[in-house]
Amino acid sequence: MVDWNLVKKLIKMIKEEDITGLAVEEGGGKYEVRREKGEVVSSHSLPAQVAPPISPPAEAEEEGLAAITSPMVGTFYRAPSPEAPPFVEVGDELEPGKVVCIIEAMKLFNEIEAEVKGRVTKILVENGQPVEYGQKLLLIKKA
Numbered sequence: 348m349v350d351w352n353l354v355k356k357l358i359k360m361i362k363e364e365d366i367t368g369l370a371v372e373e374g375g376g377k378y379e380v381r382r383e384k385g386e387v388v389s390s391h392s393l394p395a396q397v398a399p400p401i402s403p404p405a406e407a408e409e410e411g412l413a414a415i416t417s418p419m420v421g422t423f424y425r426a427p428s429p430e431a432p433p434f435v436e437v438g439d440e441l442e443p444g445k446v447v448c449i450i451e452a453m454k455l456f457n458e459i460e461a462e463v464k465g466r467v468t469k470i471l472v473e474n475g476q477p478v479e480y481g482q483k484l485l486l487i488k489k490a
Contacts, residue, residue: 353378366453370420413463414483421452423472423484433474435485439467447485450478464490 350373357369357380368381417423425433425448435447441461450457465487472484 350376350378354380368453411489412468413465413487413489415447415459415461415485415487417450417478417480417482417484418459419450419452419457420480421450421457421478423474423476423478424449424451424456425470425474435467435470437467437470440490441465441467441487459484461487463487466490 353371353373357371357378360366361369361380368379370377370379372378425435427434427449434449435441435445441447442464443460443462445461446458447461447467448459450459467485468488469486470484471486472478472482478484
């Protein structure tokens with residue numbers, strides 16, 4: 348069921364705040380409103396099927412791996428600019444506070460920092476890919 352009041356509020360926010368887009372998940376559905384060539388376009392989707400949450404493999408927890416997750420919806424970037432080297436590579440040692448990537452959300456670039464000391468074992472997202480809130484970005488072998 349579409350919440351038309353919510354859609355109207357999102358459209359009003361897009362116009363008043365002069366932003367290009369906004370996405371909200373509520374009640375199991377996702378509402379997205381964006382500006383395309385000056386016009387406001389909205390969409391709504393419901394999950395096709397509610398699946399149980401996927402738990403990490405038991406061996407990953409046993410090996411002492413920690414995941415760095417996305418704190419927001421946005422676009423994942425491994426480097427500060429296209430010409431610059433990536434913040435981290437597989438095998439790099441991390442200290443808490445080290446920047447590991449950038450998530451761009453609504454033209455704001457948010458630096459994501461390591462919260463644990465360890466070594467990067469896997470980068471799970473390709474440069475320039477969209478990411479969701481809570482999505483795992485990197486795996487770290489805790490020191």
